[in-house]
Amino acid sequence: MKFNVTSGALVQSLSAVAGAVPAKATMPILEMVLFESENGKLKLTATDLEVSIIEYVEAEIETEGAVAIPARRLLDTLRQLPDIPLFFEVDERYNVKFRTDKGTYKLAGEPGDEFPEMPSLVDALVISTDTHIIKSAIQKTSFAVSTDDLRPAMMGVFFEIGTESSKIVATDGHRLVKLVLNNLSAQRDSTFIVPDKALNLTLKSLDSENCTLSITDDHVSFQSGNTMVVARLIDETYPNYETVIPKDNDKSLIVNRDQMLATVKRVSIFSSSTTKQIRLQLDQDQMTISAEDIDMSSEAKESIECEYSFDPMDIGFNSRYLADVLGNVDDPEVLFEFSTPNRAGIVKPSQQDEESEILMLVMPVMLNY
Numbered sequence: 001m002k003f004n005v006t007s008g009a010l011v012q013s014l015s016a017v018a019g020a021v022p023a024k025a026t027m028p029i030l031e032m033v034l035f036e037s038e039n040g041k042l043k044l045t046a047t048d049l050e051v052s053i054i055e056y057v058e059a060e061i062e063t064e065g066a067v068a069i070p071a072r073r074l075l076d077t078l079r080q081l082p083d084i085p086l087f088f089e090v091d092e093r094y095n096v097k098f099r100t101d102k103g104t105y106k107l108a109g110e111p112g113d114e115f116p117e118m119p120s121l122v123d124a125l126v127i128s129t130d131t132h133i134i135k136s137a138i139q140k141t142s143f144a145v146s147t148d149d150l151r152p153a154m155m156g157v158f159f160e161i162g163t164e165s166s167k168i169v170a171t172d173g174h175r176l177v178k179l180v181l182n183n184l185s186a187q188r189d190s191t192f193i194v195p196d197k198a199l200n201l202t203l204k205s206l207d208s209e210n211c212t213l214s215i216t217d218d219h220v221s222f223q224s225g226n227t228m229v230v231a232r233l234i235d236e237t238y239p240n241y242e243t244v245i246p247k248d249n250d251k252s253l254i255v256n257r258d259q260m261l262a263t264v265k266r267v268s269i270f271s272s273s274t275t276k277q278i279r280l281q282l283d284q285d286q287m288t289i290s291a292e293d294i295d296m297s298s299e300a301k302e303s304i305e306c307e308y309s310f311d312p313m314d315i316g317f318n319s320r321y322l323a324d325v326l327g328n329v330d331d332p333e334v335l336f337e338f339s340t341p342n343r344a345g346i347v348k349p350s351q352q353d354e355e356s357e358i359l360m361l362v363m364p365v366m367l368n369y
Contacts, residue, residue, distance in 0.1 A: 067112050
């Protein structure tokens with residue numbers, strides 16, 4: 001196999017696929033990137049057997065072929081080079097030599113046919129959409145994904161694709177986000193759970209305007225421009241999230257998002273490092289946010305204006321969870337809906353977008369001061 005490529009283009013593509021190279025591989029071949037010639041381009045593939053990333057690079061292919069090359073050493077070497085032409089040559093023993101106008105380098109490769117085969121996406125449900133819709137959906141939901149190995153279904157984002165609109169949901173049991181997309185639909189209904197790692201790699205990798213989703217029983221792929229991310233789906237049943245969303249939260253509160261977020265972050269510095277607990281004291285058109293760390297003899301309290309005209313109420317939250325939720329509200333004003341101090345609070349933008357509607361939920365914590 002022989003090909004010529006610029007170092008800048010190769011570094012960019014290698015950096016993208018390297019996200020799928022495991023830090024500790026169960027098989028040595030997984031520490032490599034597969035180089036193949038395909039339709040006059042250079043095709044790079046990396047996988048950890050759960051997530052695969054494929055990149056196409058413009059190159060001059062002199063002799064077609066396939067070889068697996070150690071990912072880290074090659075990438076580390078190329079990152080030290082300026083953007084210059086590179087000339088690659090692979091011999092019959094899969095030794096990889098590449099040269100520049102100043103030097104030559106040699107790596108031991110492996111036969112391309114020993115690299116794991118990519119999943120088949122035959123008979124997939126195909127959805128064409130805009131990349132920004134997918135990236136925005138990932139950003140708005142992935143913060144609430146669980147990291148608990150004992151609840152594998154919640155370690156991913158749940159996609160509920162419909163023929164008119166779609167729902168994208170994530171929860172870790174402490175907070176929940178449900179995003180309704182009126183601009184994402186398919187020819188038939190489909191539900192699936194995508195692992196959080198795959199979505200994070202998708203978020204980093206997709207950089208073209210258009211995105212194509214391909215969904216089978218076992219896998220999903222996100223393809224945009226020269227990049228494709230293929231992920232094995234989580235084969236579990238997602239919990240019935242609708243049952244935990246309160247339907248009768250009758251106390252509403254509207255507050256400036258930036259002001260409340262900044263206040264929560266400041267006050268939380270004085271909260272217990274274990275519980276991260278803060279107290280919201282709701283009163284007529286005023287909310288007081290306070291925290292106390294008894295062990296460190298520290299406390300903080302701030303009051304901010306809000307729109308609230310119901311009975312006074314005190315409710316506690318984990319400050320990190322509350323800050324995460326506030327940080328994912330795009331509107332300048334946040335609408336809270338409360339019921340009692342021991343029931344979940346609902347958080348929404350005060351004005352919803354026509355193309356998407358978001359609802360977030362935060363479970364309260366028991367106040368201990």
